[in-house]
Amino acid sequence: MDAPAHWAGTEPVRILQADGTAVGDPDVGLAPEQLRELLRHMIRARRLDRECMALQRQGELTVYPPFEGQEAAQVGSAFALGAEDWAFPTFRELAAALVRGVDPVQYLWYHRGTWHGGPYDPRATRFGPICVPVATQICHAVGVAMGLQKDGADACALAYFGDGSASEGDFHEGANMAAVFGVPAILFCQNNGWAISVPTGLQTAGEIWKRAEGLGFPGVRVDGNDVLAVYRVTREAVERASSGGGPTLIEALTYRMGPHTTADDASRYRDEDEVERWRAFDPIERYRTWLLAAGHADQDFVRTCDEDAESWVAEVRAGITATDAPPAEWMFDWTFAEPPAVLARQREEALGG
Amino acid sequence: MAEWTLSAALNRALIDAMEEDPRLLIYGEDVGRLGGVFRVTDGLQTKFGEDRVFDTPIAEAGIVGAAIGLALTGWKSVVEMQFDGFSYPAFEQIVSHVAKYRTRTRGRVDLPIVIRIPSFGGIRGKEHHGESPETYYAHTAGLKVVAPSAALDGYRLLRLAISDPDPVVFLEPKAKYWAKEDGELTTDGPGIGEGRVVREGDGCVVFAYGAMVARCVETAEALEPEGLSVRVVDLRSLAPLDIDLIGRCARETGRAVVVHEAPKTLGMGGEVAARIMEEAFDFLQAPVARVTGWDVPYPPASLEHRYLPSVERIAAAIRRVTSY
Numbered sequence: 001m002d003a004p005a006h007w008a009g010t011e012p013v014r015i016l017q018a019d020g021t022a023v024g025d026p027d028v029g030l031a032p033e034q035l036r037e038l039l040r041h042m043i044r045a046r047r048l049d050r051e052c053m054a055l056q057r058q059g060e061l062t063v064y065p066p067f068e069g070q071e072a073a074q075v076g077s078a079f080a081l082g083a084e085d086w087a088f089p090t091f092r093e094l095a096a097a098l099v100r101g102v103d104p105v106q107y108l109w110y111h112r113g114t115w116h117g118g119p120y121d122p123r124a125t126r127f128g129p130i131c132v133p134v135a136t137q138i139c140h141a142v143g144v145a146m147g148l149q150k151d152g153a154d155a156c157a158l159a160y161f162g163d164g165s166a167s168e169g170d171f172h173e174g175a176n177m178a179a180v181f182g183v184p185a186i187l188f189c190q191n192n193g194w195a196i197s198v199p200t201g202l203q204t205a206g207e208i209w210k211r212a213e214g215l216g217f218p219g220v221r222v223d224g225n226d227v228l229a230v231y232r233v234t235r236e237a238v239e240r241a242s243s244g245g246g247p248t249l250i251e252a253l254t255y256r257m258g259p260h261t262t263a264d265d266a267s268r269y270r271d272e273d274e275v276e277r278w279r280a281f282d283p284i285e286r287y288r289t290w291l292l293a294a295g296h297a298d299q300d301f302v303r304t305c306d307e308d309a310e311s312w313v314a315e316v317r318a319g320i321t322a323t324d325a326p327p328a329e330w331m332f333d334w335t336f337a338e339p340p341a342v343l344a345r346q347r348e349e350a351l352g353g
Numbered sequence: 354m355a356e357w358t359l360s361a362a363l364n365r366a367l368i369d370a371m372e373e374d375p376r377l378l379i380y381g382e383d384v385g386r387l388g389g390v391f392r393v394t395d396g397l398q399t400k401f402g403e404d405r406v407f408d409t410p411i412a413e414a415g416i417v418g419a420a421i422g423l424a425l426t427g428w429k430s431v432v433e434m435q436f437d438g439f440s441y442p443a444f445e446q447i448v449s450h451v452a453k454y455r456t457r458t459r460g461r462v463d464l465p466i467v468i469r470i471p472s473f474g475g476i477r478g479k480e481h482h483g484e485s486p487e488t489y490y491a492h493t494a495g496l497k498v499v500a501p502s503a504a505l506d507g508y509r510l511l512r513l514a515i516s517d518p519d520p521v522v523f524l525e526p527k528a529k530y531w532a533k534e535d536g537e538l539t540t541d542g543p544g545i546g547e548g549r550v551v552r553e554g555d556g557c558v559v560f561a562y563g564a565m566v567a568r569c570v571e572t573a574e575a576l577e578p579e580g581l582s583v584r585v586v587d588l589r590s591l592a593p594l595d596i597d598l599i600g601r602c603a604r605e606t607g608r609a610v611v612v613h614e615a616p617k618t619l620g621m622g623g624e625v626a627a628r629i630m631e632e633a634f635d636f637l638q639a640p641v642a643r644v645t646g647w648d649v650p651y652p653p654a655s656l657e658h659r660y661l662p663s664v665e666r667i668a669a670a671i672r673r674v675t676s677y
Contacts, residue, residue, distance in 0.1 A: 086425075118458040122425065129457050133449045139415050140450070143422020150378075150404060150428065157422070169442070173415030180410055334460035335495050337518040340546050340593035 004274065006163070006193040006200035007253045009207050013233055014223040018281050020289025028232045032296045038079060038227050039291055040305045042071040042284050045095035047309035048104060051317055052094075052111065056262045060321050062113040065092045069225070069257035072283030073190045075099055076230030077158065077252070080238055081126075084155035086144050088128035088137040091117070092190075093160050100127045105319035114323055115330070135161055135168035138187060142174045145183035145241070156184035156241035158234075164195025166211075167203050175249065179215045184241030186234065187249045190224060192256035197269035209251035217247045224252030225283040228290075255281065354537065360530040362504040363393045365538055366511035367431065371401050374429060377515065379406045381416055381433030381469075390435060391471055391530050413443035420466045421450055429465040431515060437472040437524075438481025444489070451520045452495030463518040467511070472500070473563050473614050474646075474661060475528030477654035482527075484651055485615035490522040491592040491624075497545055498592040500524040502566035504534040506549070506589060512540045521545070524591075526563035548595035550602070554584035557675050558602040560625050561612040562588040565662060569612055572667040581675055591621055599625060600632025607638035608674040612662050617645040639677030642670040 015024035030038075049068050056064040067074065070092070078099035081087060087100055097107050106120045110130050117130025131137035141159035148155050165171055166189055178185040189208050193200055212219025218240070222233045230252055237248035255278045259266040266275075291297045332339065332347040339347060357365075371377050379394055379401075385408040388395030398406040409416050413434055420430040434440035440447075447468065454462050474483030491498045497519055501507035507525070514521035543549045548560075552570050561569045566587045573583035586602055588594065603609045609629050611622035622643035629641050644662040652660045 115459065116453070116457040118454075118461075121461050122458055123461065128425075129454070133445055136414070136418060136446060136450060139418020139446065140422040140425070142415070143419030143424075144426050145422070146419055147423045147426025147428050151426065170414050170418065170445075173410075173412035174418060176410055177412055177415045177419060330459070334456045334458075336455070336497075337460075337463065342593045342596055345596075 004193055004255060004278070006191055010209070010221050012221040012223040012253050013229050014226050015228040015232065016226045016286050016290050018286055020286045020293065022290060024229070026228055026290070026294065028228050028235070030231070035291060035296045036301060038075060038231070039284070039287055039297065039302070040308065041075045041079070041095070041099050042227065042287065043305045044309045044312060045071050045075060045098055046284060047313050048098070048316060049094065051313045052108070053258070053262065055317065055320070061108065061111045063261045063263045064111050065261040066258035067092045067095055069255045069278065069283070070190055070192060071095050072227035072287065073224035073230055073252040073254045076227040077188050077234040077250070080231050080234035081158060082155065082238065084126065084153065085238065086126045086128065086141065086155070086157040088141040088157065088159045089130060090134055090137065090160055090162065090165065091130050091132050096160065097127055100125055102127050104316045105323065108316070108320045109323060112320055112323055114326060134165035135170040135174070137161070138174035139170050142178045142183060142185050145178060145185035146181060149181070149183045154242050156186060156238055158186040158188050160188050160190065162195060163189065163191040163193070163200045163203050163208060164198065166208050175211070175215050175247070178247040179217045182244070182246040185247040186237045186241060187247065188234070189249070189251045190254050191251055192254045194256050194260070194270070196260040196264060207251065209249055212249035217249065219249040219251070221251045221253065224254030225281050225286065227283060227287050354535050356533050356535050357504040357508070357538065358531050358533050359501065359504045359507045359525070360391055360393055362508040362538060363511055363525065364395055366508045366515070367394065367397060368400065370512060370515045371397065371405065376427060377405070377429045377431065378423065379431045380409050382409060382411055382435045384408060384433050389433060391527065393469070393525070394433070413439060414446050417443040417446040417451060417468065421446070421454060421464065424464050424466060425462060429515065431467045431469060434468060434470045436482050437470055437484035437486050440470050440486060447490070447496070447522070448493050452493045455519070456495060464520045465515070465518055466520045467514045467523050468520065469523045469525060471527045472524040473526050473528060474651055474657055475564055477657060478527070480651070480653070483657070485613065485646065487524055487591050487615060487621060488619055491621065495520070496592060497521045497590070498524065499545055499590050500526065500563045501589060502526065502563055502587045503529060503532060505536045505538060506587070508538040509540050509542055510545070510589065513545050517545060524563065528564040529567070532567070543589070546590050546593045546595060548586050548588045548590065548598045550584060551587045552583070552585040554582040555606055556582040557608040557610065557671055558584040558586060558606040559610045559612060559667070559671065560586045560588055560599065562591060562621070563614065565612045565614060568662065568664060569667060572664045572671065575664060576668055576671060581671060583671055588621070588625070594624065594628065596628055596632060599628050603629040603633035604636040607636050608677070610642045610644060610667070610670045610674055612644045612667055614646050614661055616648045617643055618648050620645050639674040642674050644670045
């Protein structure tokens with residue numbers, strides 16, 4: 001099987017091959033029930049992702065950005081974070097949000113058009129608001145890491161971003177500041193091959209993970225479809241960050257199986273053949289194969305995961321489709337802590353007495 | 354009574370705020386060892402340590418973005434953009450995040466961030482060192498924008514901005530950094546969202562802010578021998594605007610002039626004139642006049658005096674509206 005173009009160059013850290021056989025030490029320090037938990041998360045995430053595509057087509061969600069194919073990158077990295085660690089997403093990190101314990105219905109308020117990308121409590125969940133201006137959230141994560149460092153907290157902040165985001169100035173500004181101040185930040189790039197229609201080869205002529213060396217901190221390239229490898233490299237970065245070792249840049253090689261969003265027509269810029277070839281690299285199939293072969297789970301467990309995902313998604317679906325538009329007051333309520341007189345007048349005009 | 358320059362008063366405001374709140378940080382380019390290119394942060398790193406007052410790489414988006422993360426972890430920030438023309442790399446962070454984070458998170462996150470920007474012209478600066486960026490920020494919902502005109506109010510406004518739970522863009526008139534004012538520093542007085550009458554008069558009202566306030570007062574004094582009684586209002590809070598004060602002064606005088614350095618088109622003058630029309634149309638004796646910079650890029654030092662509103666141009670506008 002030919003690896004896709006954006007996987008060319010340095011071999012990534014890999015524990016499980018595409019066929020599910022181990023090429024590295026599969027002992028990443030997780031107990032069997034945690035290993036099973038990884039699979040359960042990935043199965044739930046994919047099931048919900050597909051449900052969201054359906055909900056969008058049924059008119060229940062506005063534009064939706066699917067993440068199918070990236071489950072291992074997101075679940076493995078989010079699972080490596082401690083309870084006090086922070087994660088800052090873009091707009092495609094629903095799987096990571098689920099691992100962090102973000103309420104999926106509240107998360108999906110964003111895609112339903114109910115509210116903007118932070119209806120959940122970013123402090124309680126340690127999960128930043130959904131961030132659409134790509135790469136800007138890297139600077140927010142670095143700011144959190146600065147705060148954690150000043151407080152002497154045993155915690156870190158991870159920023160998710162993509163291969164396209166890595167071309168933005170905010171990537172460099174945030175990464176460089178993190179390095180200069182030696183703060184506990186992890187820059188986690190999901191290189192999924194496509195920034196809407198532009199392939200990674202047009203975003204960068206080099207390898208993203210190598211930029212870390214020039215910035216003065218460690219970088220690592222990992223097979224982003226190998227959940228064990230992703231967990232291991234992220235865990236190492238978390239431990240480095242939390243012990244005062246400063247930032248790490250992780251480039252996780254993965255693939256976006258679906259379109260950029262439901263508003264995108266991927267057939268205009270890539271062949272269906274390419275997508276089909278990618279099925280062989282599927283992160284869930286690979287991990288399930290290994291988990292069963294290694295004896296950490298049996299078919300019954302897998303079946304239970306599928307059934308659990310089914311009933312859980314039904315609940316999420318019921319929750320989100322029952323969500324009505326919020327009251328119009330919400331437009332005004334949080335512009336400022338206290339509405340200035342000018343705004344109070346507009347509120348009155350808009351909402352009546 | 355003490356004598357204060359604007360630079361020294363702002364410096365004192367930072368010291369007092371830092372002493373009062375141990376979770377207040379000051380950072381930006383050259384604010385630490387150097388004390389800022391205008392010395393507003395002079396001595397603060399020595400006094401409060403490198404943990405709380407520190408230099409950053411040249412990365413305006415990084416600086417402002419980091420302030421958001423620091424706010425999430427309970428730290429307050431006063432960040433400095435070195436010059437108006439260098440604040441633009443941070444524009445996306447300010448407009449897309451600083452202004453919207455509270456709304457996005459349904460009020461769960463306070464953003465106690467003060468973005469200090471040495472602003473406006475009049476110092477024979479190079480290109481990018483004389484800009485008036487206020488409209489960009491004042492037009493953005495979720496931001497407060499203030500611009501002091503002199504030392505004592507500079508102290509008050511900066512202290513108020515720092516204690517505000519919302520983000521404040523703080524525009525410091527470079528041309529007035531070394532101007533002196535006598536008096537005691539205090540936070541008592543008008544708040545953010547309020548303007549102030551700096552010179553009484555009943556024949557006409559002139560609205561201005563920043564360095565133009567002093568020039569308008571100078572003009573008003575020069576016109577006194579002609580029998581003109583000119584009131585001067587320092588708007589000081591550009592967002593939110595003090596609509597009540599603007600309306601009242603326009604009604605009481607019936608004649609209004611707005612003065613600013615920024616280009617005329619979509620400048621604050623347009624907003625003030627529209628508010629006057631909404632609040633005082635029936636009282637107006639003359640069309641509202643605007644005296645502003647031209648709709649051109651800010652000129653080099655040799656032509657600055659031909660761009661900025663001069664006493665002559667302001668006086669001509671006052672004569673025009675009072676003789677209408």
